[in-house]
Amino acid sequence: MKSTVLMTAIVAGLTLTAMDASAAGRGGDRAMPDFATLDTDGSGTLSVAELEAAAAGRFAAMDTNGDGGISAEELAANREGRAAKRAERMLSRLDANEDGLLQADEMKPRGASVERMMSRVDTNEDGEISPEEFEKMSDKRGKRGGKGRGDRQKDNG
DSSP: OHHHHHHHHHHHHHHHHHHHHHHTTSTTOSOOOOHHHHOTTOSSSOOHHHHHHHHHHHHHHHOTTOSSSOOHHHHHHHHHHHHHHHHHHHHHHHOTTOSSSOOGGGGSOSSOOHHHHHHHHOTTOSSSOOHHHHHHHHHHHHHTTTOSOGGGSOOOO
């Protein structure tokens, strides 16, 4: 019985995490709280009550009008708030000349270049990307959900 209650609490917490990530427009945008944050009583373990409290807190934060439900407007507001925070972090990280604007040279990829990308995608090394090479690159991006490096994927075909 105790394990059923614990699993229910964990599933509820993960459901709210998924809702929050979905509202943010990308899975995983919001990091899971660390263990110490969830362990509110400092016992060194997580109880059902602590997991339920964390899930309830996340729900309450999204339910801005306090009516016990999350409307489309509240989901949108949550998403917009997160987007604004991401934009602020991006600006503070990339704005090298601190003018409050991002110029093209400040947005160039660090540690990567068009030449490096070309060398990975241009498999026949003719200096150009064919439709087939482009499609293969796109397929690799799709397999990894648009994250990470495609050359780490193994082809199973």
